[in-house]
Amino acid sequence: MSTDYQQAREALGLRLRELRLTAPGGRLTGTALANKLGWPNSKISKLELGRQTATPDDLRQWADATGQPKAYEELRTRLAGFESHIRxxxxxxxxxxxxxxxxxxxxxxxxxxxxxxxxxxxxxxxxxxxxxxxxxxxxxxxxxxxxxxxxxxxxxxxxxxxxxxxxxxxxxxxxxxxxxxxxxxxxxxxxxxxxxxxxxxxxxxxxxxxxxxxxxxxxxxxxxxxxxxxxxxxxxxxxxxxxxxxxxxxxxxxxxxxxxxxxxxxxxxxxxxxxxxxxxxxx
Structure with missing residues (x-):
């Protein structure tokens, strides 16, 4: 995996973490978000640390679950930016x-x-x-x-x-x-x-x-x-x-x-x- 690709994936992970911590309804823990989404805790950490690439559906669910659905388009644009090189x-x-x-x-x-x-x-x-x-x-x-x-x-x-x-x-x-x-x-x-x-x-x-x-x-x-x-x-x-x-x-x-x-x-x-x-x- 290229360095540029990994850096972009880690940057997306940091943005996901930011959305979780700034949820309008109050800061969400990784466990709380995982429960809302029905995901294992490990998926939350992997996405935030850039160890797993989110799908567009993952990003939409994340934006909705953190109470910030308008953030989806920004997240999808970030994903498309580095996926255009590694598909x-x-x-x-x-x-x-x-x-x-x-x-x-x-x-x-x-x-x-x-x-x-x-x-x-x-x-x-x-x-x-x-x-x-x-x-x-x-x-x-x-x-x-x-x-x-x-x-x-x-x-x-x-x-x-x-x-x-x-x-x-x-x-x-x-x-x-x-x-x-x-x-x-x-x-x-x-x-x-x-x-x-x-x-x-x-x-x-x-x-x-x-x-x-x-x-x-x-x-x-x-x-x-x-x-x-x-x-x-x-x-x-x-x-x-x-x-x-x-x-x-x-x-x-x-x-x-x-x-x-x-x-x-x-x-x-x-x-x-x-x-x-x-x-x-x-x-």
Missing amino acids: SWRRQLTDGHKPVQDAHNAAQANAKVLRAWESSWIVGVLQTPDYARSVLTRSAELHRSPRDIEDAVRSRMKRQELLYSGGRQYRIILWEAVLRALVCPPSVLAVQLDRLTGIVGMDTVELGIVPLTASLKQPPGVGFWIYDDELAVTETWHAELWVDDPGSVATYVRAWESLSESAVYGADAHNTINAARRALSSR
């Missing part, structure tokens, strides 16, 4: 996967130059419906999130319209391992690889493949997107990180540029994809 999957997937896909659609639609590195799977904007369905189903299983898979797949497929609308340039690099990873049935992967061969040579997409045998200046690391060199988006097992401070974005740009030097393009990328396709057929 936990638990929170994002409360209403399923489609809203997450819609957010990425909007981010890509607003960018002109989009750079991506992916070491785990084919990037969403190049996925076939069946491949997307497999990846999203596995994600729903991991996070135990609502199963709105078909809505999420349709949203992800809608993103692909951006490839053909013009006005933006995709510069995507994939590690060769993603061409061979069976995150879906072999038959689905075969169609997905065929789809990639059709992408090579598109005027809106520069597709590079980093061969497994390539010399790397940097370890593969996790995948990420960079939008107009102003925003970087990456993900971990528990959260997505949306990074917009210039210094951090510059680090992602340097990582992308370093990885791109190990990539092959054009006919060589085509040959690498076809080699993975032949290997799959021989299994």
